[in-house]
Amino acid sequence: MNHESVQNYYGEVLQSSSDLQTNACCTPDAMPDHLKQVLSKVHDEVLTRYYGCGLIAPLDLKGMSILDLGCGAGRDVFALSAMVGETGRVVGVDMTPEQLEVARAHQDYHASAFGYAASNVEFHHGYIERLDDLNLEPGSFDIIVSNCVINLATDKEAVLRGAHRLLKDGGEMYFSDVYADRRVPKGMAEDEVLYGECLSGALYLNDFLSIARKAGFGDPRRVTHRPLTIENPVLEARVAPLKFQSATYRLFKLPKLEPACEDYGQAVIYKGTIPNAPHLFELDDHHAMETGKVFPVCGNTWMMLKETRFAQHFEFIGDFSTHYGVFEDCGGENAFETPGEVASGGCC
Numbered sequence: 001m002n003h004e005s006v007q008n009y010y011g012e013v014l015q016s017s018s019d020l021q022t023n024a025c026c027t028p029d030a031m032p033d034h035l036k037q038v039l040s041k042v043h044d045e046v047l048t049r050y051y052g053c054g055l056i057a058p059l060d061l062k063g064m065s066i067l068d069l070g071c072g073a074g075r076d077v078f079a080l081s082a083m084v085g086e087t088g089r090v091v092g093v094d095m096t097p098e099q100l101e102v103a104r105a106h107q108d109y110h111a112s113a114f115g116y117a118a119s120n121v122e123f124h125h126g127y128i129e130r131l132d133d134l135n136l137e138p139g140s141f142d143i144i145v146s147n148c149v150i151n152l153a154t155d156k157e158a159v160l161r162g163a164h165r166l167l168k169d170g171g172e173m174y175f176s177d178v179y180a181d182r183r184v185p186k187g188m189a190e191d192e193v194l195y196g197e198c199l200s201g202a203l204y205l206n207d208f209l210s211i212a213r214k215a216g217f218g219d220p221r222r223v224t225h226r227p228l229t230i231e232n233p234v235l236e237a238r239v240a241p242l243k244f245q246s247a248t249y250r251l252f253k254l255p256k257l258e259p260a261c262e263d264y265g266q267a268v269i270y271k272g273t274i275p276n277a278p279h280l281f282e283l284d285d286h287h288a289m290e291t292g293k294v295f296p297v298c299g300n301t302w303m304m305l306k307e308t309r310f311a312q313h314f315e316f317i318g319d320f321s322t323h324y325g326v327f328e329d330c331g332g333e334n335a336f337e338t339p340g341e342v343a344s345g346g347c348c
Contacts, residue, residue, distance in 0.1 A: 035057060056146065062084060062088065076092075091122050091124065094126075144163045151178045156203055172252045218300070221251075250284065254308075262300070263328070267318060
């Protein structure tokens with residue numbers, strides 16, 4: 001599949017979300033109230049040109065510098081611009097001129113709606129596989145987001161390499177996308193409708209995990225996931241027997257992450273200070289940390305909290321001075337474990 005086919009599908013064929021033939025271009029999680037309140041301030045024309053659902057927005061964004069890959073008409077960019085505040089900034093990248101024209105036409109509207117003296121967003125025309133071609137400073141972004149767009153890219157590995165280069169140390173890529181239970185056959189991958197509907201461009205999940213690590217993102221963490229129901233009998237028959245999953249992942253730019261979850265006897269205590277998460281902070285789908293409670297963690301999870309924007313919200317117990325082996329029930333098979341022995345506890 002080439003860029004021109006995708007541009008035509010999203011610039012000419014689709015005129016609103018109702019033109020989509022499947023529900024694939026959707027995030028897997030229900031939208032919390034604080035995000036609904038932000039979206040209520042986004043201009044109607046921008047909302048109409050959004051081809052999906054949900055909003056990809058991690059917690060604790062005040063003052064952050066964010067890059068949105070495949071921003072389209074700017075719906076998520078404008079919503080994020082409200083969350084980062086006037087001291088933050090949000091940059092959108094998209095390859096479809098028709099979409100960017102809508103986005104740029106509403107920059108001043110949203111600055112006024114959020115009470116800003118000037119717009120804190122900008123938009124770039126370009127390809128997410130060629131981020132190096134854009135005038136973006138390496139190591140300048142705290143967070144990179146994407147909402148069901150990487151599956152449309154012709155070179156997924158190039159997207160992740162470029163994102164890694166643009167992130168600050170301790171920054172994260174937080175994105176939703178579609179994954180397949182096997183590698184998509186070549187003939188299916190060349191079907192323009194299936195590709196435009198975010199299906200036949202989906203990566204085999206294990207291939208995604210491999211290229212993420214190769215790009216420099218050790219220990220990818222899944223935040224949410226759900227089976228994808230296509231809800232279009234004709235297209236469902238064309239992709240059979242493949243199965244698809246919609247999932248949100250977070251990838252941290254932390255050079256010292258280990259291949260497995262290693263135990264150093266560490267723990268953290270969440271202070272309950274992250275906005276919109278007073279009682280519980282969920283790092284991923286197996287790390288839900290209750291406020292005030294000691295929570296044992298592996299070395300990788302420790303660094304994902306200690307070496308990132310989340311550090312101020314936690315107390316940290318322990319260090320890396322003593323290694324106790326693989327973190328039980330988390331870091332993979334332990335060759336020294338007695339057959340039939342039940343692991344006790346674990347960060348996962």
